[in-house]
Amino acid sequence: QSVLTQPPSASGTPGQRVTISCSGSSSSIGTNTVNWYQQLPGTAPKLLIYSNSQRPSGVPDRFSGSKSGTSASLAISGLQSEDEADYYCAAWDDSLNGPVFGGGTKLAVL
Amino acid sequence: EVQLVESGGGLVQPGGSLRLSCTASGFTFSDYWMQWVRQAPGKGLVWVSRINSDGIRTLYADSLKGRFTISRDNAKNTLYLQMNSLRAEDTAVYYCGRVNGDHFDYWGQGTLVAVSS
Numbered sequence: 684q685s686v687l688t689q690p691p692s693a694s695g696t697p698g699q700r701v702t703i704s705c706s707g708s709s710s711s712i713g714t715n716t717v718n719w720y721q722q723l724p725g726t727a728p729k730l731l732i733y734s735n736s737q738r739p740s741g742v743p744d745r746f747s748g749s750k751s752g753t754s755a756s757l758a759i760s761g762l763q764s765e766d767e768a769d770y771y772c773a774a775w776d777d778s779l780n781g782p783v784f785g786g787g788t789k790l791a792v793l
Numbered sequence: 794e795v796q797l798v799e800s801g802g803g804l805v806q807p808g809g810s811l812r813l814s815c816t817a818s819g820f821t822f823s824d825y826w827m828q829w830v831r832q833a834p835g836k837g838l839v840w841v842s843r844i845n846s847d848g849i850r851t852l853y854a855d856s857l858k859g860r861f862t863i864s865r866d867n868a869k870n871t872l873y874l875q876m877n878s879l880r881a882e883d884t885a886v887y888y889c890g891r892v893n894g895d896h897f898d899y900w901g902q903g904t905l906v907a908v909s910s
Contacts, residue, residue: 685837715895716895718895718896718897720838720897722838726902727888727900727901727902727903728830728838728888728897728900729900730896730897730898730899730900733893733894733895733896733898734894734895734896739898771837771838773838773896773897774895775895779855780852781840781843781852781853781854782828782840782897783840784837784838784839784840785837786837787837787838
């Protein structure tokens with residue numbers, strides 16, 4: 684069981700906006716920033732969002748992140764077929780003294 | 794261009810040992826903390842261990858303490874993970890990653906470790 688909780692699946696049609704939630708605790712998301720990673724099928728994870736809402740160079744502005752209290756969200760607007768992937772949230776956990784991940788959300792573009 | 798290339802994975806019997814390597818290029822290796830994350834088949838990401846830039850400070854997931862050892866050789870731009878007393882549940886793809894502040898900004902392609910008799 685993962686320390687951060689994500690829905691196992693999400694879906695949308697091309698052009699739609701979808702959001703993926705990530706719930707943590709006071710020792711993780713409540714105290715530290717949240718990062719999101721995208722894992723395309725058969726590939727290594729890639730940094731998508733860091734420090735709650737920052738996009739690395741090269742990540743389209745269709746992807747956005749937010750955080751409130753002990754929860755965070757990833758939003759993808761203008762959904763495209765190439766967005767089909769697994770998405771993981773992560774944050775440092777002060778109680779565990781290490782980073783923790785969510786269980787991942789598999790996004791399907793219908 | 795930042796590159797991280799893992800090696801050393803393979804099939805090992807339960808109770809056996811394996812040493813993974815991660816060779817870095819495209820950045821000043823000795824300036825960064827580094828880490829290992831693993832992913833069991835069909836499962837999510839799990840943090841394994843991290844090491845500071847000069848190799849003095851190490852952190853481990855509680856469940857792995859005592860069996861895994863992380864180390865680095867900054868002269869060779871290489872990160873290591875020594876894995877002992879391997880169990881079936883250690884079967885996973887092991888990724889090395891560069892730590893940048895509170896996040897992991899670059900990941901290797903991963904190396905598969907399979908523990909089976």
